[in-house]
Amino acid sequence: MPDTLGVATRRYGRHARRAETLLASILMTGHRPLPFDPIARAARLWSDRIGSSGTMAAVTSVMRVQQILQSAADAALRPLNLTFARYEALVLLSFSRQGALPMRVMGERLQLHPTSVTNIVDRLEKDDLVKRTPHPTDRRTTLVAITEAGRELMQAATTAVTEVRFGLTGLDDAELTQLTALLAKVRLAAGDFDADGED
Template identity: 75%
Template sequence: MSARRPLPFDPIMRAAQLWDERVGPSGTMAAVTSVMRVQQILLSAVDSALRPHGLTFARYEALVLLSFARTGKLPMRVMGERLQLHPTSVTNIVDRLQADGLVRRTPHPTDRRTTLVEMTAEGADRLEAATAAVTGIRFGLAGLDDEDQRLLTDLLSRVRRAAGDFT
């Protein structure tokens, strides 16, 4: 994944040893530092897989969300809630997807204040190709089998729930 050579030791575990000696118990620091590093690794892998398809992860997530919609359309407000993004970020994502011809905005049939977003045929084709690319690299989760992935998801869900992401 990376062009740089791996270190001959785990720098996070070395930092944890030093933390133990100088500050106190290092479990939380090592866990958080590991999550942050893994986030960098995953973003790099996913961005590399999506770049040839002209997508960022945020735009890819928006297309996936639209593909899951029962009607094929979602209000921008709902997209923001489901993607857990500020309305301005959703607007920017949709603007970019629309400029690339992957989505279109349509007026809501009964609420003049609401704009719906729907994927175009080109968007569906791009989503299919991009999905093949990210699933082909397992979203960057090298080294974890299915059970490990389930456990990781469960553990991270506890943190997300405690932070108020969901009830």
């Protein structure tokens, strides 16, 4: 992606920023930008025919942005043969004190069903990025430990996704903080986490 945008910068000269924006949009979403905002248009029709469109427009916008971000992350990680879910698992393990966690804890931290965690670990283990090890004091518990190869790939993947800002462009640092806080309010209201619990 950076090489493609570099070509656009040289080719379009003073119009480079516009060319970069266009190319980035095509690469992230797989199609050229629409000449209008379909969500804004839908909101107007909703207001005319149904009623207040605030919630509908906000939810539809969040869902569309999720698609854009997922597409960007997948595109960045695909050359490394990783999905975002497997990347998150590697990051989680690398952040742990011992580089290893019980699968149950991984599921809680990643907010995934145990079956999904098992599938992720199976694939990572197949690629020698993690290994299952016995718990030193609890024979009923299996630990998942990140390997050196897993750490190296996680670092390369982190570089890949941060270079494209995880696909989240158009916001400055203050706006990112504001967005995170607003989304946290939605998550809290939905019971996604306990505000009085530990970080």
